[in-house]
Amino acid sequence: MANDDGMTYADAPLRLGRSLDIATNRYQVSGAIRSVGANASLPTDTTDVLLETGLPAVDADEVTVGDQLRIGGQTVATVETINAHATRDPNQHRVLVGLTLATISDGDTTRFGVTPVRRGNTLSLATDEYELDGRIQRVGTLEPPGTPTIRTVTLEISEVREDFAETFHAGMTERADDETIARVTNVDVEPSTLITTGDDGSVNVVDHPINRDVTLTTDLQVREATTGTTFKGRSLQQGSTVVLDLGTTTIEATVVNADA
Template sequence: MKESLGIIDDEGNLFGVINIIDALVVVFIIAVLVAGASLVLTGDGESSSAPTTGTTNVTLDLGTQPEYITSQISIGDSYSPSENADLTITDIYFTPQDESTRAVVRAELSAPSSGETIQYSGAPPRYGRQLEVLTETYSTKGTIRDVGGGSELTTTETKVVVRANLSETDARRLSEGQPIRVQGREVATIESVTTYGTNNPDKKTVFLGLTLQSVTNGGQQAFGETRIRPGASLSLPTGAGLVKGEITRVGAMTQRGQPATRDVKLQLSNVSPLLANSISPGMTESFGGETIARISAVQRENATIVTKGENGDIYEQAHPINQDVTFTANLSVRETDTGVTFKGQTLQQGRVVILDLGTVTIKATVVSGYQ
């Protein structure tokens, strides 16, 4: 009977075939190959799980900028604050702000993804975070006002009425259809102009109907830094220079109410004969071909004065010189749900109105005809 072979025979061969030392060398080589393959496979796994690049859009408020900066800002400008982060300007919005220009841009951020956001230059793009924009021609920074959405800023045509006090010369430089531009971009249009005289013949009160190119800021429409609401101040570079006014109405381009005319009885009390005789029928307050008021009838009589006698009695008598003037004027008014207005003010008995009649400016008291 043949004797079975052991694992290692007397000569040191494995299964009587391979020398044990050679077998160990083969095992070592196989282990090295397996380890190398493991490293290669592990490396492939790591590269496949490397962070992916994501993009998001933000609105950056650059604040007021000098002309030499705004003239350089262009769509397509880009900046890379780090190796794996990029910022590219995709839209631009300019508005006037006093003597300067306010710049707001839309920008696309590209950076490694992290959950539902990206890590742009080490942190997510959060509201209020400041980002730098450095190019070959300019350097600036802006505050994030909005995150997400499309690549363009959403602008809205917003109608407003603005009241401003101007010199007569500047008031005459304003006209309907006049565009308002900043850095060559149209940001507003003058749709209507209504001009009234004041107690200063060199000054005018002007109501401007405007269409503004506004954007949404914090859930409200804004024109630059101005939240569009009644009472807000607004600055506009026009053909008359920088016009500073106050928003009186939003959502319309005319004053409140329907236009109409009213014959209103007005009175001047205890005035000099020179002033009394300067008022006559046919006189008008007009501006730019539009008549605001026309006097149709005038009555004069000696003014009444009250004196006190030696015994303490009160006496009423005619003034020897001064006169009372009562006259009727056809006024261009607006009829509203709450009453009739003239030059933006409600007409009431006893209210003082100002008429610039060209040769004379008067302050007259409303007597009747205002309802």
């Protein structure tokens, strides 16, 4: 309200720097006054970010380009890009979401609500269908770093049962957003090795009677940057592991050769 001393709130003048606590039946906020007057406002803008989060697979399927996240009837974020990737847990996906945020300029700081829009900070947003609670990976862009390309990569799965090894075949794929991001082009199955000790103390290397080593030649959709090559947003190099959802099975395989 206004009186002879100017604008007041909670029986005290509204002055720069004063701290306020405001509570409604839906939310509670605290902050400090930055400007006073009839036209007091903060400059607004839009900011692109790339957010990484984990979602149940059923929720990941609900995230769609064009989704709008609204607060109080106002659009505060729009989904521009979506890349959902399988994890070791078939019921859980790792999701990279490109968002355009409605932001405010607070001096030299760009904020989404009260959160500074910086790499590493977390954001929480929700629609009626799903919640996004993730970490900002990039600011000013909707895509991961690097140039997309196809690279031939050799993968290995060690010591699996023979009946499981026989389920792999050329032509198996992983798809995301109607694109093929991994394709198996060749499969080689060999007996795993077993080290035994003879009665005379000799050490022998023999074929394992049950276990098999599976070598997969694959074409992977990767991104190449000056900092290295990534697949599904993770570093791709000899010795690293990748998770592939090949439709009938989800596997974790070791990179044997990524230089092809």
